[in-house]
Amino acid sequence: MRHTISVLVENKFGVLARIAGLFSGRGFNIDTLNVAPTHDPELSRVTAVVRGDDAVLDQITKQLKKLINVVEVHDFQTGQAVSRELVLVKLKTDSGNRAEIIQICELFRAKIISVNHADVVAEITGDEGKIEAFLGLVEDFGIIELGRTGNLAMER
Template identity: 60%
Template structure:
């Protein structure tokens, strides 16, 4: 089962390695991982999408809480959070194909952020299903390069 976890930590070296090691040491696959500083540079938020069973995850979360630099841990159940990903993709697009690619971008509210003679760089945000649908439609044009953030989440309400 897929779980999204948000961990607020002190912004110190080695914290991410200890948390990632804890999950991988217990047999969890970390599907996505994002880390970024908060407004106050003393804290960072780690957002991880982890695959594993519920009982083992509860045990792992209890152990994460015990780590010295961990301030708060939140596990989002389905529907409890707003989730988004960012994907940046370079697509081959001849002059004849550009209008088709631009129409796909309009449908998904994606932005063309760079134009070259034979390629377009596109940025798109959305939930995982929206990103997957966008990639399925854009793939036939020829993906040259892609970078994807993985999941970010905030609690609703």
């Protein structure tokens, strides 16, 4: 089962290491991890997507709540949260395929943020399905470089 866990933490040294250690110590691989400050500079939000058994993840959630500097923990079930990811992708282009790449970007509401003779850089945000569909269409052009933020989730 796939879980999106959102942890609000105090912005203190070592908090992320303790959270990651809790998952790795129980044999869970973190699929995506996103950490950033909130509107309050004293707090950060850690969003992790993991796959695993519900009972074990319930235990990890309880243990996260006991960690020092953890303010709140949410394990979002399917449909409980709005989830998005940001991707920057640099694609090979030439005069023959640039128009087609631009058309695909428009279709997916991706922004082209840099254009050169041999490549373009596109920015796209969306859920995992949209991101994977977009990358599936543009990979044949040649992906030079790719960067993904990981999921960010917020309760509906």
